[in-house]
Every structure is written in C-alpha cells, then in structure tokens.
Amino acid sequence: MSTESKSKTSLEMPKQPPSERRSNFNEVALGYTKEEVVAEAKRCLNCKKPPCIEGCPVGVDIPLFINHIADHDFDAAARVLKSTNSLPAICGRVCPQETQCEAVCVLGKNGDPIAIGGLERFTADYEMEKGAVIPDVPESTGRSVAVVGSGPAGLTAAAELAKMGHAVTIFESLHAAGGVLMYGIPEFRLPKSIVAAEIDFIRKLGVYICLNSVIGKIDTVDDLLDEYDAVFLGTGAGLPSFLGVDGENLNGVYSANEFLTRVNLMKAYLFPEFDTPIKKGSRVIVVGGGNVAMDAARCALRLGTGEVTVVYRRGEDELPARAEEVLNAKEEGIVFRLLTNPIRILGSEQNWVKAMECIGMELCEPDESGRCRPVPVSGTEHTLPADIVIIAIGTSPNPLVPMTTPGLETSRYGTIRADETGATSKPGVFAGGDIVTGSATVISAMGAGKIAAKAIDEYIRRV
Amino acid sequence: MSFTISKKHELVPTIHRIDVEALRLAEKAMPGQFVILRIDEHGERIPLTIADFDASAGTITLIFQEIGKTTRQLALLAAGDQITDFTGPLGRPSEIRGFGTVVCVGGGVGIAPIFPIARGMREAGNRVISVIGARSESILFWEDRMDEASSELYVATDDGTKGHHGFVTDIVQNILERGERIDRVIAIGPPVMMRAVAGVTKPFCVKTVVSLNPIMVDGTGMCGACRVLVGNETKFACVDGPEFDAHEVDFTLLMNRLAMYLPEEKEALERYEH
Ligand SMILES: Cc1cc2nc3c(=O)[nH]c(=O)nc-3n(C[C@H](O)[C@H](O)[C@H](O)COP(=O)(O)OP(=O)(O)OC[C@H]3O[C@@H](n4cnc5c(N)ncnc54)[C@H](O)[C@@H]3O)c2cc1C
Ligand SMILES: Cc1cc2nc3c(=O)[nH]c(=O)nc-3n(C[C@H](O)[C@H](O)[C@H](O)COP(=O)(O)OP(=O)(O)OC[C@H]3O[C@@H](n4cnc5c(N)ncnc54)[C@H](O)[C@@H]3O)c2cc1C
Ligand code: SF4
Numbered sequence: 001m002s003t004e005s006k007s008k009t010s011l012e013m014p015k016q017p018p019s020e021r022r023s024n025f026n027e028v029a030l031g032y033t034k035e036e037v038v039a040e041a042k043r044c045l046n047c048k049k050p051p052c053i054e055g056c057p058v059g060v061d062i063p064l065f066i067n068h069i070a071d072h073d074f075d076a077a078a079r080v081l082k083s084t085n086s087l088p089a090i091c092g093r094v095c096p097q098e099t100q101c102e103a104v105c106v107l108g109k110n111g112d113p114i115a116i117g118g119l120e121r122f123t124a125d126y127e128m129e130k131g132a133v134i135p136d137v138p139e140s141t142g143r144s145v146a147v148v149g150s151g152p153a154g155l156t157a158a159a160e161l162a163k164m165g166h167a168v169t170i171f172e173s174l175h176a177a178g179g180v181l182m183y184g185i186p187e188f189r190l191p192k193s194i195v196a197a198e199i200d201f202i203r204k205l206g207v208y209i210c211l212n213s214v215i216g217k218i219d220t221v222d223d224l225l226d227e228y229d230a231v232f233l234g235t236g237a238g239l240p241s242f243l244g245v246d247g248e249n250l251n252g253v254y255s256a257n258e259f260l261t262r263v264n265l266m267k268a269y270l271f272p273e274f275d276t277p278i279k280k281g282s283r284v285i286v287v288g289g290g291n292v293a294m295d296a297a298r299c300a301l302r303l304g305t306g307e308v309t310v311v312y313r314r315g316e317d318e319l320p321a322r323a324e325e326v327l328n329a330k331e332e333g334i335v336f337r338l339l340t341n342p343i344r345i346l347g348s349e350q351n352w353v354k355a356m357e358c359i360g361m362e363l364c365e366p367d368e369s370g371r372c373r374p375v376p377v378s379g380t381e382h383t384l385p386a387d388i389v390i391i392a393i394g395t396s397p398n399p400l401v402p403m404t405t406p407g408l409e410t411s412r413y414g415t416i417r418a419d420e421t422g423a424t425s426k427p428g429v430f431a432g433g434d435i436v437t438g439s440a441t442v443i444s445a446m447g448a449g450k451i452a453a454k455a456i457d458e459y460i461r462r463v
Numbered sequence: 464m465s466f467t468i469s470k471k472h473e474l475v476p477t478i479h480r481i482d483v484e485a486l487r488l489a490e491k492a493m494p495g496q497f498v499i500l501r502i503d504e505h506g507e508r509i510p511l512t513i514a515d516f517d518a519s520a521g522t523i524t525l526i527f528q529e530i531g532k533t534t535r536q537l538a539l540l541a542a543g544d545q546i547t548d549f550t551g552p553l554g555r556p557s558e559i560r561g562f563g564t565v566v567c568v569g570g571g572v573g574i575a576p577i578f579p580i581a582r583g584m585r586e587a588g589n590r591v592i593s594v595i596g597a598r599s600e601s602i603l604f605w606e607d608r609m610d611e612a613s614s615e616l617y618v619a620t621d622d623g624t625k626g627h628h629g630f631v632t633d634i635v636q637n638i639l640e641r642g643e644r645i646d647r648v649i650a651i652g653p654p655v656m657m658r659a660v661a662g663v664t665k666p667f668c669v670k671t672v673v674s675l676n677p678i679m680v681d682g683t684g685m686c687g688a689c690r691v692l693v694g695n696e697t698k699f700a701c702v703d704g705p706e707f708d709a710h711e712v713d714f715t716l717l718m719n720r721l722a723m724y725l726p727e728e729k730e731a732l733e734r735y736e737h
C-alpha cells in the first residue's frame with residue numbers, strides 16, 4: 001500500500017457478518033483495535049482552523065483528542081473528550097457523523113474523512129473498561145436544579161450543572177434512565193451496558209436520579225420550582241403518531257415506540273426469561289423510512305421473523321434514515337418497498353392483522369421544505385400480506401408537562417418555546433432537546449442541554 | 464430505590480390486598496387513578512387501580528386478582544418485601560362533584576376501584592347508591608366498606624349465595640325503573656359487565672362512566688399500547704382515561720385487544736408454576 005492511498009482511505013470498522021447478525025441482538029459494529037485507531041489518528045492533518053470542531057454540536061476538540069490517540073495517550077484523549085462531551089461512548093456510536101463532524105473534515109474533500117466517531121468510540125470504551133476517572137466537582141454552590149427527563153438533553157444538562165457545583169436531581173418517568181437511548185435505540189446499535197455505564201458516570205458526578213417519577217402527575221413543574229432554584233425540561237418527543245387509516249387498532253399493529261420499548265427497555269427479545277411478551281409474526285411490515293423504522297425493522301428480523309418489509313412513501317434518495325443504517329438493513333435482508341403508501345390495514349375475523357392495502361406513489365415538484373411531495377398514482381392499489389404492522393412515521397412532544405404548567409408557552413406543534421439559551425416563557429424554567437426542536441438527534445439534544453446549563457447557572461447565581 | 468409492602472393479606476381466595484409505602488404518591492393520589500408497578504428486574508410493568516390511599520400513613524392500597532404470572536408472583540410477596548418500581552398516580556382522576564344521585568357499580572375485583580369513587584361522591588354531597596357483585600359470596604369483599612361509603616347498598620351474586628341471584632345489571636335496571644332521578648352511573652368491572660351496564664343505562668339517557676383496562680406498557684402516553692376507541696376516536700386510556708363515556712366505548716375492540724397475548728401469557732404462567 002502506498003502512503004498516498006493510506007492517507008486517503010480510512011479503515012472500515014469491522015462488523016458482524018449479515019448472515020450472523022440478523023439473528024442476534026449483539027452489537028453490529030465491532031469497533032477498532034488499538035493499532036487501527038492509532039493508524040487512523042495519524043491521518044489527521046491537525047488543521048490550524050479545524051472545521052471538524054464546528055461540525056460538532058457540542059464542540060469536541062477533535063484534533064486534540066485525535067492527537068493524543070496518535071501518541072498512544074488514550075487517557076489524555078479521554079480527558080479531552082469528557083471535558084466537552086459527557087456521553088462519548090454513545091455519540092461515537094449513534095451520531096450521524098456523516099452530516100456533522102466527518103462531513104466537514106478537510107480530508108473528506110479528496111478521500112475519506114477521519115473516522116472521528118470510531119475514534120471517539122474507542123477512546124470512550126477504553127476509559128470505561130479501565131474505570132472512568134471522576135473529575136473533581138467544585139464546592140457546592142448551595143443552589144439546586146431539577147431536571148425533568150433523563151434522555152441525552154437532561155443527562156447533559158445535569159452533568160454540566162453538577163460540574164458547576166450545583167445540586168441536581170433528575171426526575172424520570174420510566175424505571176430506567178436514558179430516554180430514547182434506553183427504550184428506543186436497540187441493543188445491537190447501542191448496548192444498554194454502555195448507556196448504563198455513561199449514566200453511572202453522571203451519577204458519580206453527584207447527580208441524583210429519581211426514577212418512576214412522572215412530572216405533571218406526582219409533582220408539577222410549579223411544585224419543583226418551590227423546592228429547586230430552577231427547572232430544566234428535557235422530556236423529549238415521545239408521543240407516537242399513527243396513520244389514521246382503517247384497521248390501525250387491530251391486534252398486531254404497533255407504534256414503533258411500543259414495539260421498541262417492549263424489545264429494548266422490557267427485553268421482550270428474551271421472553272420468557274423476561275416477563276414482557278412481544279408478537280413475533282412471520283411477515284412484518286414497517287411503515288416509515290427514518291432511523292426509527294430501520295431500528296424497528298431490524299429488531300423484528302432479529303426476533304425471528306421470516307420477512308420484514310419497509311414501506312415508505314418517497315424514494316430511496318429521500319429516506320431520512322442514515323445511509324449506513326439503510327445499508328445495514330438491506331444487507332440483513334430487509335425488503336424495501338419505496339414509493340408506496342398504506343391505505344388501510346385489513347384484519348381477520350379474530351381482529352388480527354392479515355394484510356395491508358397500499359398504493360403506489362410518485363414524486364412531484366418539491367414543496368416548501370424542498371422535499372418532493374409524493375402523490376398517489378391511481379390504479380396502483382395492491383395488497384401486501386402481513387401479520388404484524390409497525391407504524392414508524394414519527395413522534396411529537398408529550399403534552400403532559402405543558403398541560404400542567406401554567407405560563408409555559410408551546411408552539412402549534414406542541415413543542416415548548418425556548419430562546420437560544422433554552423429559557424422558556426416561564427421564569428426559572430429552561431428546556432432543550434426534542435421537546436423544543438421536535439425529533440432530532442442525540443448530539444443536538446446534548447448541545448441544547450449544555451447551552452441551557454450555562455444559562456441556568458447564570459440565572460441561579462443572579463436570583 | 465425500591466418500595467416496601469407494609470401490609471399484605473388475601474381478602475378472599477385469589478384476591479389480595481397490598482399496602483405499599485409511597486409517601487409522595489399517597490399525598491397526590493385521587494380516586495380513579497392507577498399505578499404501574501414492576502416487581503423485579505425481569506418483571507412486566509402492570510397497571511393496578513388505586514383502591515385507597517392514606518396520606519398520613521404514606522401508603523397506597525391495591526387490590527388485585529391472581530390471573531397470570533405477575534399477579535401470581537405478587538400474591539406470594541409478604542409484608543416487608545420490596546417491589547422494584549412503583550409509578551403513579553397515573554391517569555385522570557374521576558370527575559367527582561355534586562351531581563345529585565349517583566349509582567356506583569362494582570363487579571368482581573372492580574369493587575376495589577369503585578370504593579374511593581363512591582366515598583368521594585358521598586363526600587361531595589351526592590346520594591350514593593352502590594351495587595356490587597361477584598360470582599359467589601366467597602369471593603365478595605369490602606361489602607362493609609362499600610356500605611359505609613354509600614347511602615344505599617345492593618349486592619348481587621351470580622350463584623345467589625348472597626343478595627340478588629343474578630347480575631348487577633338487574634339491580635341497576637330496577638333502580639332506573641323505579642323512576643327516581645339518577646344523575647350519573649359509574650361502573651367498574653370486567654369489560655362484559657361494563658358493556659352490559661352501558662346497555663342498561665343507555666335507554667334511560669343517564670350519563671355512564673366506565674374505567675377501561677387495556678394492556679399498558681409505560682402509562683404516560685408514549686407507546687399507544689392502550690389504544691381504545693371512544694366515540695369513533697382513538698384515545699390512549701392511560702392519559703386520556705382510564706374513565707370514558709360508556710355509551711361511546713367500543714367494548715368489542717377492548718376485549719379483542721385484551722386477548723392479544725393469550726398464548727404468551729399462558730406460556731409465562733406455565734413456566735413460572737413449574
Ligand atoms: C428508535 C430511535 C432511534 C434513533 N436513532 C438515533 C441515532 O442513531 N442517532 C441520533 O443522533 N439520534 C437518534 N434518534 C433520536 C434521538 O434519540 C433523540 O433525538 C434524542 O434522544 C432526544 O433526546 P431528549 O433528551 O430530548 O429526549 P428523550 O431521549 O426522548 O428523553 C426524554 C426523557 O424524558 C422522560 N419524560 C418524558 N416526560 C416526562 C415527565 N412528564 N416526567 C418525567 N420524565 C419524563 C422520558 O421518559 C425520557 O426518558 C433516534 C430516536 C429513536 C426513537
Ligand atoms: C388502568 C388499569 C387498572 C387496573 N386495575 C386493576 C386492579 O385494581 N386490580 C386488578 O386485579 N387488576 C387490574 N387491572 C388489570 C391488571 O393490570 C392485569 O390483571 C394484570 O396486568 C395481569 O398481569 P398478569 O401477568 O398477572 O397476567 P397475564 O397473564 O399477563 O395477563 C392476563 C390478562 O391481563 C391483562 N393484562 C396483561 N398484561 C397487562 C398489562 N401490562 N396491562 C394491562 N392489562 C394487562 C390481559 O387482559 C391479559 O389477558 C387493571 C388494568 C388497567 C389497565
Ligand atoms: S460528539 Fe458526535 S458530532 Fe461531535 S465529534 Fe463526536 S461523533 Fe462527531
């Protein structure tokens with residue numbers, strides 16, 4: 001291999017072969033070895049004005065941590081990562097690097113960008129295995145903050161506030177912390193032990209996590225304001241949307257949220273060792289084309305389903321899922337029926353899903369969002385057999401908190417209105433993550449949590 | 464954090480009462496709301512209605528029937544044992560205010576959740592006529608507490624071992640036929656019973672409320688497992704309910720959906736018993 005080609009291409013991360021991974025829940029991407037990360041790190045040009053940092057929503061000092069890797073100093077690399085990103089083992093795995101940090105790496109102009117995500121993953125895993133070093137937390141400020149929701153937004157806000165010396169309590173409605181990281185993203189993309197270890201790190205910073213606490217029910221935001229100096233809302237966008245077609249309440253029709261929660265949070269893939277059941281089905285149809293649809297389809301396949309089909313109303317180029325996940329899904333044998341839209345779901349006499357009636361679509365001129373609006377093509381109606389249908393067409397914010405919080409303004413989409421610092425219309429109440437933006441990404445939720453933490457710090461020192 | 468069972472006893476065969484220490488919850492709970500619990504790390508999340516709450520003792524009372532794996536396992540716990548997860552109070556509270564005359568109907572284990580509602584209705588100044596029923600006297604419980612909470616109490620058993628020989632609906636029909644003004648009926652029990660009560664009150668145009676018990680997972684509006692059809696609109700029972708207008712509920716759909724996991728439930732129970 002010439003030195004030239006070496007610097008242009010990055011080593012692809014090894015994966016479990018498709019024929020194997022399609023029937024287990026173990027992690028698909030296997031990670032780099034020490035030698036591999038060092039070689040990859042050495043490709044970095046250590047740019048003077050590194051564009052990659054700009055590409056990262058939390059501003060990880062990418063060249064610096066990569067430099068430490070090139071020097072074999074993984075501990076130093078980990079310190080750099082952790083100083084800006086409290087969840088690097090998660091981000092290294094699930095960030096859409098191809099549209100963020102790696103998209104702007106200068107090496108990408110003429111070859112492969114640095115595999116920043118892969119390097120981040122290695123460094124974080126290395127540190128985790130050794131036992132993470134807990135940074136010194138400054139003396140207590142005597143101020144306290146309540147964080148509602150333990151997804152990436154809430155966890156990040158909590159970690160940052162704890163590092164500033166404030167007393168932080170997270171309230172989480174489920175029995176496990178992590179939000180979508182725990183109930184949505186499957187084990188084979190993000191092992192739950194990794195999520196648990198990252199959360200453990202945040203606990204060690206002194207953050208107290210109060211599980212089984214639904215805010216709006218056990219306590220309102222106003223109750224929290226009586227007890228705490230400020231409140232951060234990171235409640236996500238967890239309310240599932242349905243199609244509104246006939247047959248959607250038949251047995252065997254799941255929202256992606258329910259399907260994924262049963263599989264991931266409740267470990268239904270290990271039924272009956274775990275008590276929560278899931279229907280396996282022999283023909284599963286997943287409606288939607290985003291990451292959530294890919295995750296649901298790939299979970300269904302791993303439960304032992306014979307045939308899993310993704311039905312999406314636009315074309316290949318419009319699939320909102322990460323290209324890598326679409327490729328993974330295809331390699332595993334998932335069938336894609338693009339430009340196809342459900343009209344109704346047909347049931348048996350026993351109220352079970354039997355088939356889905358669909359219509360072919362074509363793309364017309366782009367709409368305001370620049371996307372091509374799909375329109376049905378008459379005469380293309382057809383029926384696909386199915387015994388399980390999973391609806392993965394998006395989610396919206398859960399209204400529980402806004403409904404019980406007078407003075408908290410929301411948009412017409414149900415998202416909480418917040419300014420660029422995360423401040424809401426209600427004094428002392430801040431918000432960030434999917435609850436403000438609608439469904440987005442782990443790292444953007446973390447970015448919002450971090451910015452809000454700064455604003456909260458300023459606010460509580462002032463009042 | 465886990466939650467301690469402070470009291471536990473079998474009220475009647477296969478129906479148990481547990482009191483769980485949960486101070487904040489006991490302070491906030493209202494009639495009509497429920498909790499979701501998970502016994503241990505391998506457990507399923509199951510909803511149970513709050514049958515009583517005591518803010519001064521900091522306890523929540525639940526009454527449950529042994530029907531499958533989780534309720535069997537719960538039945539084997541004793542005072543002093545712990546439950547890993549306990550979340551609530553979930554769902555909307557019952558609408559309790561001065562209606563006038565209210566009929567509270569409780570069937571089987573449904574007597575438990577109807578009790579705090581009857582008591583609340585009475586405290587709100589209503590005349591409360593209660594009707595409770597069970598298959599047989601041997602599994603009828605809380606007759607004394609219901610008597611205390613009501614202005615009038617009627618009992619029905621399917622086999623005639625106590626009170627009226629027949630269904631609670633017969634009594635409800637009689638009450639409606641006696642011509643006195645009834646302002647509201649609340650019925651909680653097995654879906655077939657609630658459907659039957661709805662059928663009886665409909666011709667009399669008396670507003671009737673039922674508490675639906677679909678399969679749930681999170682109980683916070685996140686999964687949609689608990690979808691029910693009310694007035695031809697899909698609702699999530701855990702957040703929009705669990706109480707709905709009985710005359711609008713699609714009971715067939717409710718019953719169909721409740722049967723979704725029968726084979727798996729059987730498997731789980733058999734595995735547990737062996
Ligand atoms: C299946 C799936 C796959 C995804 N894959 C990716 C990916 O590969 N890469 C990526 O970057 N992004 C991905 N996303 C998106 C990403 O997970 C979200 O954008 C991110 O998790 C949002 O973080 P958050 O903290 O705002 O909210 P969430 O992660 O949704 O967390 C909100 C938390 O708040 C809790 N909560 C809600 N209401 C209350 C209340 N009233 N009281 C107490 N607690 C409450 C919830 O239980 C939850 O734990 C995926 C999403 C899904 C669903
Ligand atoms: C809002 C609400 C309040 C309830 N209150 C009470 C109560 O006060 N006392 C009582 O005895 N029962 C109550 N139930 C029913 C109770 O939740 C079920 O009996 C229990 O979940 C059965 O679990 P299992 O593992 O023992 O039985 P399984 O063998 O798992 O199931 C037996 C039957 O219970 C129902 N069921 C199973 N899993 C669930 C679930 N996760 N959520 C809801 N239903 C399920 C199904 O109809 C199923 O066929 C309530 C249900 C709801 C939705
Ligand atoms: S956190 Fe995400 S976007 Fe930032 S450097 Fe790491 S992988 Fe890239």
Ligand code: SF4
Pocket residue numbers: 043044045046047050051052053062063104105106107114116
């Ligand atoms: S842009 Fe690419 S090459 Fe330049 S510093 Fe960042 S990672 Fe290294």
Ligand code: FES
Pocket residue numbers: 678679680681682683684685686687688689690699700701702
């Ligand atoms: S139980 Fe999940 S939405 Fe109601």
